[in-house]
Amino acid sequence: MKDMRMESRVDSTVNKIEARKVQVYYGATHAIKDVDVDIADRAVTAFIGPSGCGKSTFLRCLNRMNDTIAICRVEGQILLEGEDIYDRRVDPVQLRAKVGMVFQKPNPFPKSIYDNVAYGPRIHGLTRNKAELDQIVEDCLRKAALWNEVKDRLSAPGTGLSGGQQQRLCIARAIATQPEVLLMDEPCSALDPIATAQVEELIDELRHQFSVVIVTHSMQQAARVSQHTAFFHLGHLVEFGETGQIFTNPKDPRTESYITGRIG
């Protein structure tokens, strides 16, 4: 874990998202208990923890994707730039345009590669003409390190790509909407080491424009790409702090056992 980036200074202290006393219930199951987290602007925050501890659940609270699950109930306060996103006046559709999401399993639409990336810009009317849209599609595919592989077959179906290519397509699709926050749920779990490195590079680049939240099962990945790390265990936020500190000097014994591989 002697990675250069791990030592890099955290260059931002402005909070993009502040979560306070968040509780999530699935019916009678209490999945998230009393979680307080600050997501810094223009930085990468990693969520780590054993399977089933509630990382995805909490991530989905941040753009109200949990609204699509009938039995799910969220309590507490989540502020995006000081505004409560669970306020009744907030439109979840607009919120999700600001807080984009990349899912654990690649889920390209059954449309062409071009249409997949253009989906967000089209529904949000981000472009005025075809040339601008072409430009956005190209930029986003380049950022997602996919352009060279697909530039000759933009009209081929997105579902015809390999798993790793599909995931990068989904990333391109998410950043094409120009969100302010990008939530990524294990974005590399379907990728080979080379594609993983490319996505990590992309995340590092994205951090200059967005704030990024990434769920990962790889300690190395968390250490490489993130500035802040949150460790979840059984629905509790056990420890939250700067990535360097969490990995070199954890305060809670549970964190230490997890990162050294004793629980999980």
Next chain:
Amino acid sequence: MSVAMLLAVIGVLALTGFVLSRQRALASAGGNSRALHSLPNYYGWNGAIWVLVPALAGLSLWLIVQPMVVESRISADLPAALVADDSARALTMADVRRVAGGLDQAVAQGAMSEAKAREMSTGAVDVRAVLANVGVALGSNVSPEVLSAAQDYRAMTAWGAAARTILILVLAVAGLFWGVSRAQQDYRARIAVERVVLGILALASSIAVFTTFGIIWSMASETYDFFTKYPIQDFFFSLTWSPNFRGNSDLGMIPLLWGTLYISAVSLLVAVPIGLFTAIYLAEYASKPVRNWVKPLIEIIAGIPTVVFGIFALVTVGPALRDWFAEPLGLGNSGSSVMTAGIVIGILNVPFISSLSDDIINAVPQSLRDGSYGLGATKSETVRQVILPAALRGIVGAVLMAASRAIGETMIVVMGAGAAAQLSLNPFDALTTMTVKIVGQLTGDTDFASPETLVAFALGMTLFVITLGLNVFALYIVWKYKEQYE
């Protein structure tokens, strides 16, 4: 021995085969079932199968072939005048069978001795009166030729029954011995039984295929017959349909085809939007309790007999359309109309489209919805741009199925659109369809040699080709869509 008796004997022999084979296999392994290649019951089944399959196959073959042989031999002996053509032959043979059956009955009731039934002649006995006494009424006096043919018929049938019994018993017993002799420790009974199961399943599925071919074949031959009696170009291109049972009819199918397509199109215009919107509402918008109530209620429609829909068309929809639309708009004063039938058939098809599409929309992976919502799309954007394209294939299938049903619908058309074959664009005019005319031409006094009756087969064949074309078109769409999205 009667067939029922024979079946009972075969059943007993099969049971014997089961028990003996099982015991013999077990004995060959010294009573240790684990030393056998297959489970003991497989040896039993194998033994039973060896009795059942040859005996039953032989029996059914015999039952099919014997009447054919007997009839052809009898009719060959009859004087040429009585079997001049197909219909005369059929009439004479029906008489022969009836007299033979009457004689059987007379013997069974003791009104006549077996010997007398065999020997008697029309000169000595009034056969008609004798048979009337035992409850078999004949339309005319029995001619000597028919009586002797009936006596021959009885003799041959009796001989056939005896030969059948002997042959089948021999087959069953031989099967029993063969099956039991194979029940040895390392005989692979399990695999043999598996093969028979495969054979039975394949036979079952081939029955459907053969039936289809049989239907096509009989339709095609009658259709060919029709075209030898009526010019083919008049059938396909003449614009008038006016059958006339004294001959000289105009049998142009264009007005009927027009009626069929017009009414089907109206019905699809009703059924597709309502059905599809219902499905989208149920699958994407409705809460669980609403869905649990509404879905079964809609599906009740599918269980209503079409004749009830016909009544609804006749007494409710037809008059309402006439009074509120047709008359005020000056479009006629007919209660039976294209609109009436089209709308009611459309309603009939709503549950078809909605419940099929609902299942298909539900089968679209949740991850696609999540992906779209995660990009800030609204529900209707997600439905239009992601879910419907992903479900398109199944929806096209559902729509084409509804189209086939609309094209084939008869009862509602009779009651809702009338029976007037005409070419009219006015949706409030009475029109009729091919199916209605098929029924019309085949009911009442029919003469299977006249084009007026045979035209029903040509119409049926045309309908079949249209639905086939529809299915091919559906496959083409599916294939194209597949190419685009997979």
